Amino acid sequence: MDDVLPAGCALIELRSRGDARGQLIALEGDREVPFAIARVYYIYGTAPGTVRGHHAHRALNQLAICVAGSCTMLLDDGHARARITLDSPARALSIGSMVWREMHDFTPGAVLMVLADRAYDESDYIRDYDRFRALVGAPEVPAGIRGPHVHP
Numbered sequence: 547m548d549d550v551l552p553a554g555c556a557l558i559e560l561r562s563r564g565d566a567r568g569q570l571i572a573l574e575g576d577r578e579v580p581f582a583i584a585r586v587y588y589i590y591g592t593a594p595g596t597v598r599g600h601h602a603h604r605a606l607n608q609l610a611i612c613v614a615g616s617c618t619m620l621l622d623d624g625h626a627r628a629r630i631t632l633d634s635p636a637r638a639l640s641i642g643s644m645v646w647r648e649m650h651d652f653t654p655g656a657v658l659m660v661l662a663d664r665a666y667d668e669s670d671y672i673r674d675y676d677r678f679r680a681l682v683g684a685p686e687v688p689a690g691i692r693g694p695h696v697h698p
């Protein structure tokens with residue numbers, strides 16, 4: 547694992563407007579979120595040991611925030627890979643297009659919220675890891691090492 551953030555990905559520290567009552571984080575499109583928001587979805591109630599994702603997007607850009615609990619995101623652009631643990635509602639991970647992602651190690655009660663710049667479109671998905679690597683011009687995976695990476 548290189549732990550270099552893939553191209554088009556970034557960690558963003560969000561401003562929390564805390565006071566004696568607690569915390570509040572506000573997100574606006576084209577401000578804290580680096581695109582106009584077209585869609586929001588969230589993943590919760592994840593069964594222990596579950597690994598989700600296993601895909602890249604041709605065009606979609608997303609911002610992922612674990613608003614409760616924590617989970618770990620594996621990112622891979624075919625050249626650089628990183629494992630990022632999202633464990634704070636103030637920590638956002640932007641994920642650009644053509645980045646393979648797998649989410650794992652969800653804690654009980656974790657809620658992963660994802661903001662996206664496009665509506666859901668199955669034709670935007672690349673779900674085959676070898677095909678993904680070919681599309682990004684990555685070297686062939688050495689024999690015996692296959693995606694997904696979380697459970698090779």
Ligand code: TYD
Pocket residue numbers: 585587589598599600601666
């Ligand atoms: P899936 O792609 O399996 O989720 P993940 O990549 O996180 O493992 O999505 C689960 C189901 O939800 C699948 O039937 C597609 C549907 N779905 C939508 O209808 N809209 C959406 O925005 C998303 C992300 C998924």
